[in-house]
Each structure stands twice: as C-alpha cells, then as structure tokens.
Amino acid sequence: MSTETMSIFSPKLAARFDALVEKYPLRRSALVPMLLYAQDEIGYLSDAVIAEVAHRIGITELDVRNVATYYSMLRFKPAGKYNVQVCTNISCMLRGAYDVFEKFQEELGIGHKGVTADGLFSLEEVECIGACCWAPAIQVNYDFHDDLTPETVPNILADYRRKSEGQKNA
Amino acid sequence: MPRLVSHPDEVKVVSKRFGQGAADIDKYIELGGYEAIRKCLAQGPDWVIEEMKASNLRGRGGAGFPTGMKWSFVPKQSAKPKYVLINGDESEPGTCKDHLIFLHDPHSVIEGTIIAGLAIGSKMGFIYLRGEYRYLLEITEKAVADAYAKGFLGKNIFGTDTEFQIITQSGAGAYEVGEESALMESLEGKRGIPRIKPPFPAVVGLYGGPTVINNAETIATVPHVINMGGAAFATIGSPRNGGTGLFGISGHVERPGVYELPMGYNLKKMIYEVGGGVRGGRTLKAVVPGGSSTPVLLPEEIENLGMDFDQVGKAGSMLGSGGVVVIDDQTCMVEFALRTISFYQHESCGWCIPCREGTDWLKKSLTRFHAGFGTAKDIDNIRYLAENMMGRTFCPLGDAAAMPTLGFVKKFRKEFEDHLDGKPCPFAKHGAPELTIV
Numbered sequence: 377m378s379t380e381t382m383s384i385f386s387p388k389l390a391a392r393f394d395a396l397v398e399k400y401p402l403r404r405s406a407l408v409p410m411l412l413y414a415q416d417e418i419g420y421l422s423d424a425v426i427a428e429v430a431h432r433i434g435i436t437e438l439d440v441r442n443v444a445t446y447y448s449m450l451r452f453k454p455a456g457k458y459n460v461q462v463c464t465n466i467s468c469m470l471r472g473a474y475d476v477f478e479k480f481q482e483e484l485g486i487g488h489k490g491v492t493a494d495g496l497f498s499l500e501e502v503e504c505i506g507a508c509c510w511a512p513a514i515q516v517n518y519d520f521h522d523d524l525t526p527e528t529v530p531n532i533l534a535d536y537r538r539k540s541e542g543q544k545n546a
Numbered sequence: 547m548p549r550l551v552s553h554p555d556e557v558k559v560v561s562k563r564f565g566q567g568a569a570d571i572d573k574y575i576e577l578g579g580y581e582a583i584r585k586c587l588a589q590g591p592d593w594v595i596e597e598m599k600a601s602n603l604r605g606r607g608g609a610g611f612p613t614g615m616k617w618s619f620v621p622k623q624s625a626k627p628k629y630v631l632i633n634g635d636e637s638e639p640g641t642c643k644d645h646l647i648f649l650h651d652p653h654s655v656i657e658g659t660i661i662a663g664l665a666i667g668s669k670m671g672f673i674y675l676r677g678e679y680r681y682l683l684e685i686t687e688k689a690v691a692d693a694y695a696k697g698f699l700g701k702n703i704f705g706t707d708t709e710f711q712i713i714t715q716s717g718a719g720a721y722e723v724g725e726e727s728a729l730m731e732s733l734e735g736k737r738g739i740p741r742i743k744p745p746f747p748a749v750v751g752l753y754g755g756p757t758v759i760n761n762a763e764t765i766a767t768v769p770h771v772i773n774m775g776g777a778a779f780a781t782i783g784s785p786r787n788g789g790t791g792l793f794g795i796s797g798h799v800e801r802p803g804v805y806e807l808p809m810g811y812n813l814k815k816m817i818y819e820v821g822g823g824v825r826g827g828r829t830l831k832a833v834v835p836g837g838s839s840t841p842v843l844l845p846e847e848i849e850n851l852g853m854d855f856d857q858v859g860k861a862g863s864m865l866g867s868g869g870v871v872v873i874d875d876q877t878c879m880v881e882f883a884l885r886t887i888s889f890y891q892h893e894s895c896g897w898c899i900p901c902r903e904g905t906d907w908l909k910k911s912l913t914r915f916h917a918g919f920g921t922a923k924d925i926d927n928i929r930y931l932a933e934n935m936m937g938r939t940f941c942p943l944g945d946a947a948a949m950p951t952l953g954f955v956k957k958f959r960k961e962f963e964d965h966l967d968g969k970p971c972p973f974a975k976h977g978a979p980e981l982t983i984v
Binding site for chain 2: 399400401402404405406407408409411412433442443446447448449450464465466467469470471503504505506507508509510511515518519520522523
C-alpha cells in the first residue's frame with residue numbers, strides 16, 4: 377500500500393515510488409527518474425503529477441518544475457501513444473537522417489513536436505541518441521530502430537499501427 | 547538491435563564477451579567474470595591502485611585522465627561517506643560504445659564499480675545511464691539484482707566483511723549531465739548545471755563526500771586490467787596510453803561499427819581498413835576524430851596519426867570519446883558546422899553566459915551563412931565568438947562548442963567563402979537544414 381492515500385499513479389508505480397525515495401542517501405535524488413517514470417505512465421507531467429511528486433519528495437512544486445524544465449525528455453503536454461524521435465545529429469545526418477525525418481513528416485502529416493489527430497503518433501527531431509554506428513537511427517518511445525532509409529519508414533509505422541490495433545482487440 | 551562487427555586487427559579485451567550472453571550472471575562467471583574482484587579483495591586497496599597506475603589506463607569519457615591517479619586522489623580518511631559514480635550518460639555525438647557495454651556486458655561495469663569502491667574505501671556506487679537508454683537500464687538493473695542475489699553486492703560481499711551497494715539511476719535527456727559535476731547535481735535531484743572547481747569531486751563530490759567519477763567504458767576495463775595485470779595491459783597500447791579503446795566509426799564509411807583497437811592505432815588504417823574505406827568509393831574530405839566536440843582533421847593530417855590522447859592532442863585535436871566521424875567529399879562543411887553547433891546550442895545549460903550566448907550567436911550566424919546571407923565579415927565574427935568562449939565557462943561545454951567551430955573555419959575557410967554573396971550551397975540537397983529542435 378502506498379504511503380500516499382490519494383495517489384494518481386497505479387498501485388504498482390506508487391509502490392515503486394515509495395521504495396525509490398527511500399533508496400538514496402537523500403530523498404531528492406529520486407526526483408529525475410521519478411518524473412520520467414511518472415511521464416511513462418500518465419503521458420506527460422500534468423499539474424497533478426508535479427504536485428504528487430513534490431509531496432512525495434518533500435519539496436515545493438516550483439522546485440519540481442525548476443528541475444523538470446531542464447531535461448529534454450520531460451514534457452508538459454501529451455505526446456502521441458508512439459512518440460517517434462528522429463536523430464538528425466552528425467552521424468545520422470551524414471547517412472540520410474533528414475530524408476528519414478522528411479519521410480516521417482510526410483507519412484504522418486505532422487512536423488516537429490506534432491501529434492497526429494488520432495493521438496497515435498507524435499514526431500520529434502532529437503539530438504544524438506547513442507546509435508551513431510547504426511545510423512540513421514530513431515527511437516519510438518524507448519525502442520531503437522536503426523539502419524533506416526526513407527523506404528523503411530512506412531513499415532515501421534505500420535508495425536506500430538498493428539500493435540495498437542492488437543492491444544485494442546485484446 | 548545494434549549490429550556487432552569485427553576486424554582481424556581488433557584486440558578484444560573489453561568487448562571479448564560481446565555477443566556471448568554475458569548479461570546473464572552465470573554466463574559472465576563462466577567467462578571469467580567476478581574473478582578480478584576476488585583478487586582485489588585478497589590483495590587490498592593499495593595493490594589495486596598500484597595495478598591501475600601501472601596499467602596506464604586513461605579515462606575513456608574524453609578527458610583521458612589516468613584512472614589509477616584519479617583513484618589515488620581520494621583521501622583515505624573522510625568524515626563523509628565516499629562514493630563511486632559511473633557515467634553512462636553517453637551523449638557525445640558520434641559515440642555509442644557504452645551502449646554496447648551495457649547491452650552485452652553489464653556485469654563488467656558492476657565488477658569494475660565494486661573494485662573502484664574497494665580501492666577508495668567507498669561503500670556505495672551509482673551507475674547513471676542516460677534516460678534514452680531505458681532498455682539498457684533494465685538490463686543493468688537485472689544484472690545488479692542478480693549480483694545482490696549471489697552475495698556479490700550487499701553488506702558482506704563475497705563472504706567478506708566488506709560492504710558495497712550499487713544504485714542505478716536514469717537521466718531524462720541532457721548532454722550537459724555527462725559533465726562530472728553536472729552529473730552529481732542531476733543525481734542529487736537538481737538541474738544539471740556544473741559546479742565550480744575546486745573543490746574537485748575527489749575531495750567534495752556527491753552529497754559532499756569524496757567521489758570518484760569514471761566513464762562506463764573505463765570502469766568496464768578495470769576488471770580486465772586486474773585479470774591480466776596492469777603492466778601487461780599497458781603493453782597493448784602506446785606510451786602513456788594503456789590498453790585498447792572502443793572506437794566507434796560512423797558516418798561515410800563502408801563498415802560503420804564499434805571496434806576495439808589498441809590505443810595508438812593509425813587513424814587512416816582505422817578508416818580505410820577497419821571501417822572499409824569511404825562509402826561508395828568516394829574521397830575523404832575530413833574526419834572528426836573523437837566525438838563532435840573534437841576539432842576536425844584533414845586527410846593529410848591523419849596519415850601517420852596514432853589514435854591516443856597524446857598523439858591526437860599534438861595534431862591539434864583530441865581523442866575525446868573515440869567516436870570517429872568520417873566525412874566524404876559530397877558534404878557541405880558549413881552545414882556540418884551548423885549541425886554541430888546547433889547541438890551545443892540546444893544542450894548548453896545556460897549557466898555561463900559565454901556558452902549560452904556564444905552557442906546561440908554561432909548558430910544564428912551559421913544558419914544565416916549557410917542560407918547564403920552571410921557576409922565576409924561573418925567568417926571572422928564566427929571565429930571571434932568562438933575564441934571568446936574558450937576557457938571562459940565553468941564546464942567544458944563552451945570549449946566543446948568553440949573548438950570544433952574554430953577548426954571548421956580555419957580548415958574550410960574556402961567553403962565558407964563559397965557560400966558568400968547569396969550563392970546557393972554547392973552541396974545543397976535540402977537547402978539549409980530545418981533545425982527544428984527547440
């Protein structure tokens with residue numbers, strides 16, 4: 377049972393957070409991973425997320441926001457169910473990342489930081505994701521896809537569409 | 547899945563367990579894992595530090611500081627707890643070596659961390675991975691849990707009265723957090739801005755206690771140093787540069803990949819033999835030798851260049867993280883410079899004005915320049931801006947942005963001039979890159 381009586385998180389995540397804050401020499405050390413895990417479940421850092429995280433750690437909401445705005449993976453409005461992050465940094469750029477990025481824009485009909493109308497996909501141009509030797513590479517949520525060409529883009533999107541359909545029917 | 551590559555010139559020390567399922571603890575043990583720590587427990591901290599000093603192992607994060615010496619700076623007596631912090635925030639463009647270590651051999655990082663803890667008298671280590679490496683964090687977390695279950699971590703490690711705990715940590719997207727003091731800030735739940743030095747982390751680090759911070763590759767190398775002996779490890783490399791390094795060859799090469807080669811290995815051979823040469827039989831225009839912050843080198847500068855910290859430094863660049871980015875003759879260097887600086891502009895934490903303003907103005911100038919609206923004066927202005935960032939910031943990010951910029955302007959001035967007077971970029975395929983990242 378979570379120590380928070382009115383947690384907005386699932387019982388599993390709430391229990392994980394209970395343990396997380398106790399793990400470090402200083403409670404506050406849990407802040408950055410906690411925000412990311414909260415975002416994974418809720419979709420973004422809503423006011424309610426900020427409030428509960430602040431309460432759990434014992435710092436002000438302002439303090440949480442001050443930290444949260446620093447990190448590029450943390451967001452304050454919802455992304456798509458599948459957030460497509462296209463790396464265009466040097467190693468990827470040299471191997472055609474901008475063509476890949478363009479193809480995603482075309483296929484999804486959205487630009488950088490856009491979300492499709494059905495909420496299934498969002499698109500982002502991101503900095504180096506640490507897959508330089510397998511470039512061009514992207515991440516869809518946390519999954520890596522590498523060695524891409526514009527031709528492979530529709531297949532990747534189709535796979536995620538199928539995956540989402542499968543979840544609906546399950 | 548990241549593809550594994552190999553080449554006959556490779557000397558596999560750190561990568562020898564790659565592709566063998568060593569993320570499984572029993573497999574790791576079967577392949578000789580957790581022998582080094584047992585040896586260290588028997589021999590004691592002073593012996594460990596002497597072996598590390600003899601190995602000439604230098605920090606693989608980019609600075610190249612001798613690891614044994616770094617450990618020896620930690621005071622023996624300390625009122626505050628001491629910590630070991632492993633930097634797996636791998637974010638330098640062109641660098642993906644730690645990615646493979648966490649994927650294929652996470653126990654080598656854990657074992658190295660325990661050894662470092664023993665050497666400096668610390669009871670707690672942290673392994674910090676960049677937020678994007680979630681699947682690698684999960685692999686590492688499982689490995690840590692398995693090590694606890696075997697009694698390799700905990701109150702009485704390996705049945706001794708020595709205690710060592712490991713906590714894994716996720717970042718959430720920030721290049722700057724790869725800088726050691728910003729890394730500590732992030733781990734303390736704050737914005738990742740750098741601390742002023744001194745005091746150095748070895749004296750006042752994480753939670754105010756003495757702290758050793760090592761790159762993931764460095765720490766994964768440690769058990770191998772112990773197993774083979776410091777002196778034997780040193781003989782693999784070049785003078786003052788012990789052992790092997792994981793070199794990530796990317797960009798316009800036929801066979802990109804992470805290759806483990808002896809320190810001092812010739813850069814030209816690395817590109818033409820190990821990497822299979824420039825893609826599509828094209829001509830080499832330039833090489834970024836050690837991640838995007840290291841100044842670019844021309845083909846004539848790599849003829850006899852050995853890839854170690856001293857030789858690359860002497861050639862006017864840096865070994866950095868060993869991320870070799872190969873650039874062919876169809877590439878616009880102004881666009882390349884712009885993409886490089888855009889990264890640093892995006893990642894500047896904003897704490898120091900020369901970096902915050904400098905990277906922003908450099909990006910603006912280069913964007914304008916690449917779009918064909920530059921003036922002859924801009925070229926010198928870009929240089930002036932970069933020169934005035936150098937050495938004027940708390941952390942090396944300002945330098946990391948300025949150094950490559952200076953290199954591009956100095957070595958490719960002609961290409962900058964070719965963009966003057968509204969002339970379209972001679973290499974343009976997309977025009978100016980969109981650079982939508984905000």
